[in-house]
Amino acid sequence: MAKNPSPSVTTKKHLARIEKERQQTRYLVAGVTAIFVLVFALIAYGILDQKVFQYQRVVAQVGNEKITVREFQTETRFARFLLVRQYEQITSNPFLAQFYGQQIQQIETQLADPTNIGKRVLDQMIEDLLVAQEAKARGITVSDEEVEKGLQEAFGFYANGTPTPAPTSTPFVTATLNPTQEAWLPPTPTDTPTPTAEPATSTPTLTPTAVTPTPGGPTPTPEASPTPLPTPTEFTLEGYKTELGTFLSTIKALGYDEAHLRKYIYYSLLRKKVYDAITADVPTEGEKIWARHILVDTEEEAKQVIDRLNKGEDFAKLASEVSKDTGSKDRGGDLGWFTKGVMVSEFENAAFALNIGQISQPVKSQFGYHIIQLLGKQVLPLTDNELNNAKQSRWNEWLTQAKASDQVKTFDIWQTVVPTDPAVTPYAGQ
Template sequence: MAKTSRPAVVSRKQQSRVEKERQQRRIVLMVTITIAVAVVLILGYGVVDTLYLQNMRPVATVDGEKITLEQFQNRARFDRFQLIQNTIQLAQYQQLFQADPNSANYFTSQIQLNVSKLNDPTQLGNQVIDELINEAIIRREAQKLGITVTDEEVEKAFQEAFGFFPDGTPTAIPTATPFSTATYSPQQLTLAPYTATPTEAPTPTQSPETTETAVETPQATVTLGPTSTPFPTPTPMTEEGFKSGLENYLATLKTEAQIDEKTFREIVRSSLLYQKVFDEITRDVPTEEDWVWARHILVATPEEAAVVAESLKNGADFAQLAAQFSTDTSTKERGGDLGWFERGQMVSEFENAVFSMTEIGQISDPVQSQFGYHIIQLLGKERRPVSENRLSTLKQQKFDSWLEETKASLKIERNENWIAKVPTVPTLPPGLGF
C-alpha cells in the first residue's frame, strides 16, 4: 500500500525570512523608481529652464512690469541688425566721398564707432535695456492718456516705409519761412545802410565768429525714436511691389537676426506709440520765440574791447570799426552783421547778452566768450516762428526732461542676468570689422 504524501511544513522562521526578502525587494524597487523620477525631473527642469524659464526671467522691472530676457535678446538682435545696416550704408558713403579726405575720414570714424559698439556686448546690452525701460514708461503713459496703436496703423507704417500709398501720394506741407517781409524802420536802415534786407543767419552755426554753413553728410538712424524708422529708404511702388518688398525684408530679418514677423510688428508698434506719446508730451512747446538781428565786433583782449567801446561812445561808425578791428573774418567786411537768428545758434554768453537787449541801436558792454570779447549792437528784435531745427530741439529737450522726471518717480530695477547672454548675431559682412 502506497504512502500518502504530506505537504511541506514551512516554519515561522522561514516565513519571516521570505517576508523580509519581499519587503527588501519592494524598498529597492521604490528607491530605484524614485531615483529614476528624480533624474527625469532634474533633466526636464534643465530643459525647461534653458528653453523657457531663463527666457522669462526679468532683466529689468519698471514698477513691477517685467522686461524678460527673451524681450532683451530679441531687441538686441534687432539693434545689431540696424547697426549693421547703418554701417553698410556708411561704407557706401565712404566710397562715394573718398575723393574728399574730410568726408571720408568722417565716415570712417562713424564706421569705427559702430564696430566698437557691435564688439562690446556690455555697451550694446545697456543701450537695449535703456530702450526697453523707456518703452515700458511710454506704455504706462499711453495707457494714462488713452493712446493706442492699431493693427491698421502698423500696416500703414509698413506701406509708407516702402513708399506704397494706396490712397495716393500725400502732398508735402510747405514749410513756412521764419523771416518776415516787414519793411525796416528808418533807424534800422540808418544803422545798417549797407543792406536794405539784412542777411539771414547761417544755419546751423554754433558761434558768432563764423557764418559758414556746415556741410551736412548723409547718416542713417539706428535708434528707435520720434524721427527714426526701422525700415529701408522708401521708394514709390505698386501694391505687388510693396508686398514683395515687405516679404523679402521680413525674410532677411528672420534669417539674419532671428526676428519673426510678430516680434517685428511689436517693435514697430512700440515706435509708433513712442511717436504718439512724444507728440502729446510736446504739444505745448511754443512755435514762436524771439529772433534778433545783431552785429558785433570781435577782438582778442579786454584792452582792445575797451578801445572799441570808447570809440563807439564817441560816435565812431560801427561798421568801420568792425572792418578795422574785428577778428571775425566772416562778418567784418559787412560791418559785423550776423543777420537774424534765434536762440540755440550762438554761444551762451553771446546769446544771454543779445537777447536781454531791448532797444534798437543799443550797444552792449564787452561780452567775453571762448572766442574773445564781443561788442554787440542790436539792430532788430521781434517774435517769429521757431525754425524747424530749433523746434525739434525744443521738443526733444522737453520730452527728455519729462522722461527723466518720470523715471525718478518710478521703482526701476536692473538685473545682471543678461551680461553673458547678449546675442552676437547678426554679424558684420567680411571687410567691415576693421
C-alpha cells in the same frame, strides 16, 4: 513508502532577518530611483533654463509691463541688423564708400560696443511702454489699418499715390528798422537781417545747445540712423508684397517675424501721435534778439576792444579786424535774429539782458571772450527748425520725468545677455 520531509521550522529570528533584508532592498531601490529622478530633474531644469527660463527673466519693468530677456535680445538683434544692412549697402558700392568713410567707421564702432547698442534698445523699449501708457491715458489709439498703411509706406508703396511734400513755412518779416538800427548793419548792403536759428560760422563759437529733431516727431531709434526698411520706391501692391516677403525671410533668423515688424510700426505711429499731443501747445512764436559780437582770446583783449568802441570806432569794422569768429567777422560780427536755447548759455544770458544799442562788458564762454551789442528785440514767429527744437525740448522733458518715476525699473541682468550678432566683416577699402 518514502517519508515526506518534515517542514523546516521558521523562527521569529529568521523572519526578522528576512524582513530586514527586504527593507534594505526597498531602501536601496528607493535611493537609486531618487538619484535617477534628481539627475533627470537637474538635466531637465538645465535644458529648460537654457531654452525657456532664462529668456523669461526680466530686464526692465514699467508698471505691470515687463520686458523679458527674449524680447530684449530680439529687438537688439534687429537694431544690429539695421546697422549691418546700412553698412553693407554703403560698402558694397565703392562710390558711396568713398564719400561715407566716416559713417562706415561710426557703424563699425557701434557694432563693436554691444553694451551701447543694448542700452539704447532697452531705453527705447522702456520709452515705448511709457508712450503706450500715456496714449491710454489720453485716449490715443493706432488702428490696424493705420499700421498696415504705415508698413506699406515703409516699403515705399502708397496705395493712393505718392504724397505731396508739405510746404515749408513762409519766412517771417521783421519789423521796419529805425535809422539807428540801419546804421548798425554791416558794411555789405543788406535789406533786413537774415532770419536764422544759429550763427552761420565756420568756427564753433556759439554751438547750439538744442538737438535738432526729425521734423514731425522723434524717431524710434535716436542715435543710429539706419533706414529701418528698404529704400522707398514706387511700385505695385504685388511688388510690395514680394518685398515684404523677402524682408521677412531675411529677418526670420533673428527671431523677428511679421508680428514684431507690425509692432515696430505700431509704436512708431503711437509715438508720433503722443508726441504731437504733448507738444501741441508749444508756442509758435517767441522773443528773439538781433545781435552782433566780437570774439577775442583774452579778457585784456576784450577790454581793449571796448575801449576802442568807447572812443568811437565802428563796431563792424572792428569786428572785421580783430574778431576770431571767421563766420561772422566779415559781416561785422552780425549773428542775425535768434531765440533762446540756441546759443551757449553764457552768451545767451548776457545778450538777452541787454537793452537795444547797449554793448556788454566782456562775456566769457568756452570759446573766448565776447563783446556783444544788442541790435533788436521783438516777438517773432519761430522758424521750422526753432519750433522743432522747442517741441523736442518739451518732449525730452516729458520723457525724463516719465523715466524718473517709481514705476520704471531696470535690472542689471540686461548687461549680461546683450547679443553680439549679427556682425559685419570690417570694410577692407578704408
